[in-house]
Amino acid sequence: MLTRKLNNGIKIPVLGLGTYRLARTDEDSYRAVRTALDAGYRHIDTAAFYFNEKPIGRAIRDSGISREEIFVTTKLWGSDILSNHIQEAFETSMSNLGLDYLDLYLVHWPVKGKVASTWHAMEKIHQSGKVKSIGLSNHLVHHMEELLREATIVPVVNQIELHPYLTQKEVVDYCNQKNIIVQSWSPLGGSKIPLMQEDTLKEIGRKYDKSPAQVVLRWNVDRGFVVIPKSSNMQRQKENIAIFDFQLTAEDIALIDKLNKDYRTGIHPDKISF
Numbered sequence: 591m592l593t594r595k596l597n598n599g600i601k602i603p604v605l606g607l608g609t610y611r612l613a614r615t616d617e618d619s620y621r622a623v624r625t626a627l628d629a630g631y632r633h634i635d636t637a638a639f640y641f642n643e644k645p646i647g648r649a650i651r652d653s654g655i656s657r658e659e660i661f662v663t664t665k666l667w668g669s670d671i672l673s674n675h676i677q678e679a680f681e682t683s684m685s686n687l688g689l690d691y692l693d694l695y696l697v698h699w700p701v702k703g704k705v706a707s708t709w710h711a712m713e714k715i716h717q718s719g720k721v722k723s724i725g726l727s728n729h730l731v732h733h734m735e736e737l738l739r740e741a742t743i744v745p746v747v748n749q750i751e752l753h754p755y756l757t758q759k760e761v762v763d764y765c766n767q768k769n770i771i772v773q774s775w776s777p778l779g780g781s782k783i784p785l786m787q788e789d790t791l792k793e794i795g796r797k798y799d800k801s802p803a804q805v806v807l808r809w810n811v812d813r814g815f816v817v818i819p820k821s822s823n824m825q826r827q828k829e830n831i832a833i834f835d836f837q838l839t840a841e842d843i844a845l846i847d848k849l850n851k852d853y854r855t856g857i858h859p860d861k862i863s864f
């Protein structure tokens with residue numbers, strides 16, 4: 591699996607399995623992670639808020655793949671920030687996952703008035719040695735500016751909603767400038783928008799004998815992003831990881847960039863409440 595170097599020198603696989611609403615039952619979540627690992631995935635993205643850390647941790651532990659080969663991310667939820675239970679929330683996630691260490695811990699959403707203090711708590715958790723890297727999710731430029739004024743550690747990633755209908759130029763440019771890797775959530779547009787029906791993606795796909803989903807995922811990789819498509823279906827998991835035998839041209843990338851409509855499927859980061 592192709593990797594990228596984070597700003598602390600640690601490598602992250604450029605494609606991982608998203609696990610939000612992965613399955614209705616723990617057993618199905620477990621099975622979906624096992625099939626993904628069997629298909630070659632070595633990066634799993636979860637969150638306390640997804641309520642699936644337990645089956646995911648179990649799938650990782652049962653896989654027979656050595657722990658060092660799998661990059662595991664989980665996230666701190668906003669209500670734990672508001673109630674000042676950040677350390678406890680981290681410990682609960684670690685206990686749910688049943689792992690000795692975490693590869694990446696993210697602040698899931700910025701909490702108004704608490705962006706810098708949350709980051710200090712994240713830095714403390716990092717000092718404990720139980721998490722290799724810390725980063726952000728859903729942080730806008732003004733949140734990152736606020737945080738970086740006081741930070742000792744520069745976040746390694748910012749995981750944001752990003753797909754051809756929402757290219758997030760301002761956040762991406764800022765992250766590139768600060769050496770923060772952009773991770774794309776809902777890279778396929780989630781289940782709410784018909785992105786896979788887009789003619790541009792179909793036409794580009796025809797040139798390489800690839801599906802619209804594969805074109806979008808490759809566009810992410812070629813733009814330097816890390817991408818975490820979700821699928822609980824074994825065939826689609828295999829399809830989504832089969833993107834390392836082709837590359838888009840600069841013209842393809844420009845055509846896909848042009849699809850941008852600044853269209854969010856999720857909530858605006860300044861509007862979330864917990």
Ligand SMILES: NC(=O)c1ccc[n+]([C@@H]2O[C@H](COP(=O)([O-])OP(=O)(O)OC[C@H]3O[C@@H](n4cnc5c(N)ncnc54)[C@H](OP(=O)(O)O)[C@@H]3O)[C@@H](O)[C@H]2O)c1
Nearest residue numbers: 608609610727775776777778779780781803819820821822
């Ligand atoms: N940080 C955040 O705030 C945040 C927010 C949302 C999501 N995320 C993360 O990002 C991950 C991905 O986002 P997402 O789950 O919202 O959406 P997504 O990955 O863009 O799309 C998932 C949807 O696309 C379908 N799908 C998967 N592969 C496909 C393919 N090859 N062709 C056609 N359809 C396909 C899936 O159905 P099947 O499962 O049936 O294949 C599912 O309905 C999440 O799972 C989560 O880990 C983070």
